[in-house]
Amino acid sequence: xxxxxxxxxxxxxxxxxxxxxxxxxxxxxxxxxxxxxxxxxxxxxxxxxxxxxxxxxxxxxxxxxxxxxxxxxxxxxxxxxxxxxxxxxxxxxxxxxxxxxxxxxxxxxxxxxxxxxxxxxxxxxxxxxxxxxx
Numbered sequence: 001x002x003x004x005x006x007x008x009x010x011x012x013x014x015x016x017x018x019x020x021x022x023x024x025x026x027x028x029x030x031x032x033x034x035x036x037x038x039x040x041x042x043x044x045x046x047x048x049x050x051x052x053x054x055x056x057x058x059x060x061x062x063x064x065x066x067x068x069x070x071x072x073x074x075x076x077x078x079x080x081x082x083x084x085x086x087x088x089x090x091x092x093x094x095x096x097x098x099x100x101x102x103x104x105x106x107x108x109x110x111x112x113x114x115x116x117x118x119x120x121x122x123x124x125x126x127x128x129x130x131x132x133x134x
Contacts, residue, residue: 003072034058
């Protein structure tokens, strides 16, 4: 299973929006997709519950649960850092960092991007990082 971690320590950066759109896109291509909603607000979970049943299936995983899918999209919580970030990166093949187009959001994300690049999984090429302008 390939894993996409959507992460930014700043709240309101677009993590859930990007997560659900990635999951929906992959499912529409015929991929078997699961989502893990780690955000306290559980917006991705609510979105999945409201999603039209006629659309391709996206499985909702709970923390610690293993899925049998092609892709896992992780909607991370705001403030992801330290050991929690390190654990999440061990799972991830790709990290998508949504950034809103404001000076405040860009500056707030700079430290996170530096921290990502300092992590062993990224340095060793296990996880690749991409920035997405929202």
